[in-house]
Amino acid sequence: xxxxxxxxxxxxxxxxxxxxxxxxxxxxxxxxxxxxxxxxxxxxxxxxxxxxxxxxxxxxxxxxxxxxxxxxxxxxxxxxxxxxxxxxxxxxxxxxxxxxxxxxxxxxxxxxxxxxxxxxxxxxxxxxxxxxxxxxxxxxxxxxxxxxxxxxxxxxxxxxxxxxxxxxxxxxxxxxxxxxxxxxxxxxxxxxxxxxxxxxxxxxxxxxxxxxxxxxxxxxxxxxxxxxxxxxxxxxxxxxxxxxxxxxxxxxxxxxxxxxxxxxxxxxxxxxxxxxxxxxxxxxxxxxxxxxxxxxxxxxxxxxxxxxxxxxxxxxxxxxxxxxxxxxxxxxxxxxxxxxxxxxxxxxxxxxxxxxxxxxxxxxxxxxxxxxxxxxxxxx
Numbered sequence: 001x002x003x004x005x006x007x008x009x010x011x012x013x014x015x016x017x018x019x020x021x022x023x024x025x026x027x028x029x030x031x032x033x034x035x036x037x038x039x040x041x042x043x044x045x046x047x048x049x050x051x052x053x054x055x056x057x058x059x060x061x062x063x064x065x066x067x068x069x070x071x072x073x074x075x076x077x078x079x080x081x082x083x084x085x086x087x088x089x090x091x092x093x094x095x096x097x098x099x100x101x102x103x104x105x106x107x108x109x110x111x112x113x114x115x116x117x118x119x120x121x122x123x124x125x126x127x128x129x130x131x132x133x134x135x136x137x138x139x140x141x142x143x144x145x146x147x148x149x150x151x152x153x154x155x156x157x158x159x160x161x162x163x164x165x166x167x168x169x170x171x172x173x174x175x176x177x178x179x180x181x182x183x184x185x186x187x188x189x190x191x192x193x194x195x196x197x198x199x200x201x202x203x204x205x206x207x208x209x210x211x212x213x214x215x216x217x218x219x220x221x222x223x224x225x226x227x228x229x230x231x232x233x234x235x236x237x238x239x240x241x242x243x244x245x246x247x248x249x250x251x252x253x254x255x256x257x258x259x260x261x262x263x264x265x266x267x268x269x270x271x272x273x274x275x276x277x278x279x280x281x282x283x284x285x286x287x288x289x290x291x292x293x294x295x296x297x298x299x300x301x302x303x304x305x306x307x308x309x310x311x312x313x314x315x316x317x318x319x320x321x322x323x324x325x326x327x328x329x330x331x332x333x334x335x336x337x338x339x340x341x342x343x344x345x346x347x348x349x350x351x352x353x354x355x356x357x358x359x360x361x362x363x364x365x366x367x368x369x370x371x372x373x374x375x376x377x378x379x380x
Contacts, residue, residue: 001041004086004093007072009034009041010048011094014068023049023295043183047138051075053294055136058109064102069094073102111136115302123338127366131336134365139291141182142369143196144204145174147234148262150195152176158195162188174234175204194260199227202288202363202372203281203332207231209361209374210277210330214238219275221319222246226254226265228279228332233263241265242275274324282312284333284340288364288371309339316348320355320379328358329377336364336371345375355379 001009009030016026027049031042052059052071055078060066063074072094076083083102087094112120112132121128143166145155152173159166165180176196178185190196207228212218214237220229223243233241243265245251251267258265285305290297316331323329331348333340341362349355358376365371 001037002091002093004088005091006041006044006048007086008092008094009045010052011068011072013045013049014052014071017053017295018066018068023053048072050294051138053298054291055111056298057111058106061104061106061109062102064104070102073097077102078106113298113300119337123336124364127364130366131364135290137291139370141178142199142201142204143176143178144199144231145176145196146194146261147174149193155190155195158190159188162190164188169201172204172208175201194262197227197230197261199231201369203228204231205363205368206332206361206372206374211328212236212239212277216276218242219244219271219278219322221278221280222282222315223254224250224281226251226257228281229265230257230261230263233261233265242268242271244268244271271322273322274327275322276327278319278322278327278329279332280316280319280329281332282315284308284312284335285337286334288334288336291365305339309344312340312344313347320352323379325379327379331375331377333373334370335373336362341373
């Protein structure tokens with residue numbers, strides 16, 4: 001595909017997203033209908049679509065319209081490129097620009113939804129503007145070294161053999177930031193043999209901060225794909241690891257991932273008993289991950305956020321039953337919004353006076369990877 005044809009494809013996908021279709025679904029449908037597109041073309045179109053959604057409002061302002069065409073025009077102008085060079089109408093390129101098309105300014109335009117602005121500012125304080133700006137850029141790819149199978153040095157050598165460049169983070173030597181050829185990862189030996197796992201820096205730092213010791217019983221109450229379960233499994237021997245999720249289908253890849261990592265995890269649809277540590281990575285707005293899933297930023301509503309906060313409170317109440325006196329519960333979200341984070345922890349503590357907060361931490365793209373929150377709670 002020519003650069004102009006890729007722009008046309010991105011316009012088609014974006015128009016579907018703006019009409020209400022999730023971005024991943026729209027990209028998949030375009031890909032299936034475009035057998036001529038190679039892997040490089042599909043990756044390029046995906047990048048164009050996601051870059052446009054991260055900067056939807058500002059690019060629409062620069063492009064003169066909140067349409068796929070307007071977003072592509074605005075994106076080129078934001079990058080300092082002349083859209084007329086690609087909007088030629090030749091071959092499969094978009095039609096040429098009309099006179100004066102897309103001449104609007106973007107100064108002062110926010111890429112945070114209007115209704116969310118006050119809550120965003122109140123949750124992040126003086127960092128609100130900087131975090132919003134960071135959300136307009138692509139997120140880096142982070143790996144976690146599986147210390148059951150490799151040292152950081154060994155993992156780096158294996159990645160290099162796969163043609164992938166990475167560098168360790170000074171705060172956590174088992175956290176590697178990929179700097180070159182991230183799309184080769186799934187086919188590489190380092191990943192295939194379980195030396196590394198995909199995991200963002202922020203949850204890696206959160207898992208590293210959890211007090212774990214050999215012999216502990218650990219329940220991952222909202223396990224999903226099991227990334228945190230596997231991270232803890234690599235930290236201490238002889239852990240009893242139980243993974244649970246209200247939707248067991250979310251855990252379908254966990255047995256394979258655990259086998260690749262060389263650890264044992266028991267999946268339990270109805271866990272019983274008490275555990276030394278209960279992890280509650282609750283469903284949330286995902287506002288901390290909007291660099292990776294930018295269309296969800298525009299699909300979140302006030303009503304949906306209220307429903308999520310209510311759901312989180314119910315999950316915390318249920319999970320707390322598995323925490324014995326002296327036990328710990330780690331409440332986590334990939335959100336930066338206060339009602340889901342400190343507000344949720346405070347409400348739980350008001351209703352459960354037998355618990356106290358040991359520590360809390362909010363990571364943002366300014367100091368780690370994705371936005372991520374953790375409140376560590378102890379039962380007296």
